[in-house]
Amino acid sequence: MDKEKFDYYIKTEKNNWEVVIGLEVHAQVISASKLFSGSSTKFGAKPNTQVSLVDSAFPGMLPVVNQYCIEQAIKTGLGLNAKINLLSIFDRKNYFYADLPAGYQISQYKNPIVGEGEVTLDMPYGSKKVRIERLHLEQDAGKSIHDMSPDNTFVDLNRSGVALMEIVSKPDLRSPSEVNTYVKKLRTIMRYLGTCDGNMQEGSLRADVNVSVRKKGEKKFGTRCEIKNVNSIKFMEMAIDTEAKRQVELLESGKNIEQETRLFDTKKNETRSMRSKEEAHDYRYFPDPDLLPLEIEHSYIEKLKKNLPELPDQKKKRFIKKFKLTPYEANVLVSEADTSKYFEEVIKDADIKLAKNWIIVELFAVLNKKNLDIKDSPVSPKNLSSLINAISSGEISGKIAKKVFEMMVESGDEPSKIIKEKGLKQQSDPKELEKIVLKVLESNSDKVSQYKSGKEKLYGFFIGEIMKASSGKANPKLVNDILKEKLKNDQKS
Ligand code: ADP
Ligand code: MG
Numbered sequence: 001m002d003k004e005k006f007d008y009y010i011k012t013e014k015n016n017w018e019v020v021i022g023l024e025v026h027a028q029v030i031s032a033s034k035l036f037s038g039s040s041t042k043f044g045a046k047p048n049t050q051v052s053l054v055d056s057a058f059p060g061m062l063p064v065v066n067q068y069c070i071e072q073a074i075k076t077g078l079g080l081n082a083k084i085n086l087l088s089i090f091d092r093k094n095y096f097y098a099d100l101p102a103g104y105q106i107s108q109y110k111n112p113i114v115g116e117g118e119v120t121l122d123m124p125y126g127s128k129k130v131r132i133e134r135l136h137l138e139q140d141a142g143k144s145i146h147d148m149s150p151d152n153t154f155v156d157l158n159r160s161g162v163a164l165m166e167i168v169s170k171p172d173l174r175s176p177s178e179v180n181t182y183v184k185k186l187r188t189i190m191r192y193l194g195t196c197d198g199n200m201q202e203g204s205l206r207a208d209v210n211v212s213v214r215k216k217g218e219k220k221f222g223t224r225c226e227i228k229n230v231n232s233i234k235f236m237e238m239a240i241d242t243e244a245k246r247q248v249e250l251l252e253s254g255k256n257i258e259q260e261t262r263l264f265d266t267k268k269n270e271t272r273s274m275r276s277k278e279e280a281h282d283y284r285y286f287p288d289p290d291l292l293p294l295e296i297e298h299s300y301i302e303k304l305k306k307n308l309p310e311l312p313d314q315k316k317k318r319f320i321k322k323f324k325l326t327p328y329e330a331n332v333l334v335s336e337a338d339t340s341k342y343f344e345e346v347i348k349d350a351d352i353k354l355a356k357n358w359i360i361v362e363l364f365a366v367l368n369k370k371n372l373d374i375k376d377s378p379v380s381p382k383n384l385s386s387l388i389n390a391i392s393s394g395e396i397s398g399k400i401a402k403k404v405f406e407m408m409v410e411s412g413d414e415p416s417k418i419i420k421e422k423g424l425k426q427q428s429d430p431k432e433l434e435k436i437v438l439k440v441l442e443s444n445s446d447k448v449s450q451y452k453s454g455k456e457k458l459y460g461f462f463i464g465e466i467m468k469a470s471s472g473k474a475n476p477k478l479v480n481d482i483l484k485e486k487l488k489n490d491q492k493s
Contacts, residue, residue: 003125008175009216010248016216019244021179021209022171022224025186026164027196028140028204029072035139035163036063036106036291043202047145047156055161057102062290065090069163070294072195073113073137074304076165079189079311080132082117084301090137090291093283099142099155107166109285112136113294119169119189120313121181122331130182131170140164165196171210171221176237183207183233184335188312192337206231211243213251222247223257227264227271239264243271315340323352332360338375345381350388358384362402366409379408387415395419396426397476428475430482436474437482440465451487459483 010017034041037054054061077084089111092104114135121128142160144153167186173179187198187205198205207230212222227243230236242264247257262271287293310318312334319330319340333356334340346355363384367374379387387404390396396404396419407418419425427433440462441448451458466479 006123006125006175006177008177010213010244012248012252014252015248017213017244017248018216018218019174019240020171020212020214020221020224021173021175021240023167023169023173023179023182023210024208024226025167025169025183026140026206026208027076027167027186027190027198029069029137029163029165030195030197031066031068031072031163033066034161035066035069035137037161039161041162045158047154047158049158051157051160055101056157063106063288065291065294066163069137070113070296071304072163072193073135073165074296074301075193075308076167076190076195077114077117077135078301078305078308079193079195080114080117080119080135080167080186082132082135083115084296085111085113085115086296086298087111088113088136088294088296090288090294091285092288093138093285095283097141098153099144099157099160101142101157101160105139105141106288106291107138108136111293113296119182119185121178121185122327123178123181128178130172130178133168133170135165135167138164138166171212171224176240179209179236179240180233183236185312188335188337192309192311194309200232203231207236209236209239209243211240211247212257213244213247222251223259225257225259225271226261228261228274230264235264235266238266238269239271242269246271309337323347323356325356329356329360332364336374338373342374342377342381346385346388348385350385351392354388354391355384358388358405362405378410378412379405380412383408383412383414390415390419394426394428394475396424397472400424400426400472424473426475427470427473428478430478433470433474433478434482434486436466436469437479437486440469441486448487459487462487 008019010019029035031041033039034055037052039052039055040050042050054063074084088108090106091109093107093109094104096103112134116134117132119130119132121130140159140162142155142157144155146153148154169182173182183205187196190196191198196204200206209227209230210224211227212224214220214222225243225247227239230239243262250257258276260276261274263274264271315334316327316330319325319333320327325333333343343355343359346359363377363379367377387401387408391398391401404415404418404424407413407422408415411418444462444465447458447461462483463479466483467474467476
């Protein structure tokens, strides 16, 4: 496909500007307890009910690393085709904020647990590789609540100490739609792995978006601004577009870009300066003396590698090869682990071609409309498979199948029950069908004459009348055969 058609430039009278984007994605680790304490990570609990003395930074409390979180980070690293570092170090990142009781965040700085990796995006113009710079583990902070009282800010420490993976990309992204695909791909990989639920409404996945611009063809990157804490893919796309335009405007009017941290105002669709970019030395990173360097054995990594589930890229390849799907279809069906599972359930016992179409077109439309996940589908894989078999065997027509499907959606019933109760079985008895055909031809003898004298368009009219006469139940293929035969005989006689 023509790549240029999809190019994303900020075009002005003077120039075409290319947009350069790098993401720091914060993904909350799926784990029962926090990174360095035994408190629960469950979402939605009453404020400050899941806070241990470690999370609230009582003096003298000691953090103990949660091995499961380490395992989750390594698995994610493997899913990103990344190098796992056998030695990593937890550092203190010092800053003051009301929701950070220790006055520092335990993070990883120079020695992250995961090094360079790579993610493949399927774009309409082909596949694109995005390089990963690193993945490191860190604690989340608490939450300041500003809207409960006009004069006070409250602090909820339930989130304090929950494990986050920060996944840093190289500045390889070039458009909002690439960012959209990238974030979704990360989310898919982590959901397959069970390492992050990717729930953006609950804040389990959010990103700092770094944006700079340069003239088309220029080699050197421009100065970037970092837009903090964007928590939906749509807002990321909007923020990039808005920020890039702001930078272009500044540059074209002869001004400079200051490297700084900005906030995206979703209501006004604008970014605003938050603070000028802090330097690493402002944080005074140093190894946390309460935590030993983290050493991982090679055999441990190998063990985790062996037990990884099939990942989306592999599954996609398998689907294309084994089930003869197009890359588009395979993409759609592997984008969620639950969707691919559903598909594989259905085709255990049903035609693949029908199955993929019914899932991608009919089922997805219903799920979208009802805002349901596929695992909560009112039509079970087994029932969809039965419906498809009823079509394949000629028991019902494709058209009737759509009606049956609608009723399955509403009732959750098996198709056989609906077909029987509503008398929707396809009429496939040639004798019966012949009767209907003859009746329709008889009562439309004028049209038959016109047909005979060359008005062949009328063929469709006859089919329509026959289908109507059979309440849509006549087997279309048989009707076709019989009608052709009758009209031929008629013409001869
Ligand atoms: P810091 O630690 O100061 O945030 P990093 O080098 O870790 O700096 O970069 C943070 C993010 O900024 C990375 O995702 C990187 O890809 C991105 N980035 C770096 N340079 C640019 C640039 N010129 N334009 C856009 N993004 C950039
Ligand atoms: Mg950063």
